[in-house]
Amino acid sequence: MALPVALEDADGPRAIDTHAHQPTGEFLHDAGGQMMQDAADRFGTDLETDTYENMIEEYHANGVGRAVLLGWDAETNTGNPPVPNDYVAEVRDEYDDFFIGFGSVDPLKDDCVEEARRCVEDLALSGFKFQQIAQGFDPSDPEHRELWATIEELEVPVVFHGGNSTLGACAPGGRGLKIKYGNPMLIDDVAAEFPDLRILIAHPAYPWEKEQLAICQQKGNVYMDLSGWMPEYIDEQVLHYAKTLLCDKVMFGTDYPMLEPEPWLEGFADLEFDEELQRKILWENAAEFLGV
Numbered sequence: 001m002a003l004p005v006a007l008e009d010a011d012g013p014r015a016i017d018t019h020a021h022q023p024t025g026e027f028l029h030d031a032g033g034q035m036m037q038d039a040a041d042r043f044g045t046d047l048e049t050d051t052y053e054n055m056i057e058e059y060h061a062n063g064v065g066r067a068v069l070l071g072w073d074a075e076t077n078t079g080n081p082p083v084p085n086d087y088v089a090e091v092r093d094e095y096d097d098f099f100i101g102f103g104s105v106d107p108l109k110d111d112c113v114e115e116a117r118r119c120v121e122d123l124a125l126s127g128f129k130f131q132q133i134a135q136g137f138d139p140s141d142p143e144h145r146e147l148w149a150t151i152e153e154l155e156v157p158v159v160f161h162g163g164n165s166t167l168g169a170c171a172p173g174g175r176g177l178k179i180k181y182g183n184p185m186l187i188d189d190v191a192a193e194f195p196d197l198r199i200l201i202a203h204p205a206y207p208w209e210k211e212q213l214a215i216c217q218q219k220g221n222v223y224m225d226l227s228g229w230m231p232e233y234i235d236e237q238v239l240h241y242a243k244t245l246l247c248d249k250v251m252f253g254t255d256y257p258m259l260e261p262e263p264w265l266e267g268f269a270d271l272e273f274d275e276e277l278q279r280k281i282l283w284e285n286a287a288e289f290l291g292v
C-alpha cells in the first residue's frame, strides 16, 4: 500500500528521520564491537558497511530529505572507541543539507561537561544522543545533573534511548549490559528537574511503552519516536496514542542502517494513519522539535 501523503514537494523530499547511525565501520565495527555483532547474529542482519552517498540516495528515493546523524561514546562502559564528535561534524559539514548532527558524550568521563560545550560551541552540533544501556549509567542519578543543566543552557535537544536493547543479545550476561538503564522512568526525573531541556525518547520503549506514554503525556518537554521497530511490531497502545493524545509529539525514525527507510515507510503505510497524522509524524513534529 502507498502512503496517501505526498512525500515530495517542489523543494524535494520532506520526511525527516530522527534516528540514523553511520553505515560505516566507525559505528558498525569500532564503536559497535562484539555487542553489535551479537545483535546482528540474532536478527540475521549483516554488518556490511556502505557510503554516505548511497545512504543519502536511498533516503532521497524514499521521500526522506533530512536525517539526524547520531554520535556514540560508550567507551568507559564497553571499552569500544567512540564515534568521535569531530567525525560527526565532518560528515555533517560534507552533507549539510541532509544531515543534522547530534554529538555524544560519555557521562562516565570526567570531561563530559566540557565536551558537551565543545560539541555545540565549536562543532555546531545540534543536539545530543545518549544510549544509557551501552553507556552504563542512570540518567536520574544526581551526579549527572551538571551535564543536563549544561545541555539545557546550550538550548539543544537531547535523544535518550528508550527500552530494551539488542546489543549483546543472547551473549552470556548480555556482555554485561544492564537493560534497566533503558527504563524511561529514569528520564522522567531529568525532565522534571530540567523543564527547558527538550527530550526525545527514542524507540517504542519495550517493555516500558506505558511508562513512556505516561511521561510523554504528562511532561511538556518530552517527545518520542518510532525508530528501531518495524511498524507492524509496534505496540497497539503506542499507535493509539500516536493517533490521539500524542499526535504532536510522535516522530518518524528508522535506526539506520539496522532498519532502512523503504521497508519502514511501507510498513507505516499499512497502518493506515490519515494524511494529517502522516504529515505530523513524518516531518512536521520533527521540524518543530529540531527547529529545522
Ligand SMILES: [Zn+2]
Binding pocket: 019, 021, 255
Ligand atoms: Zn539507534
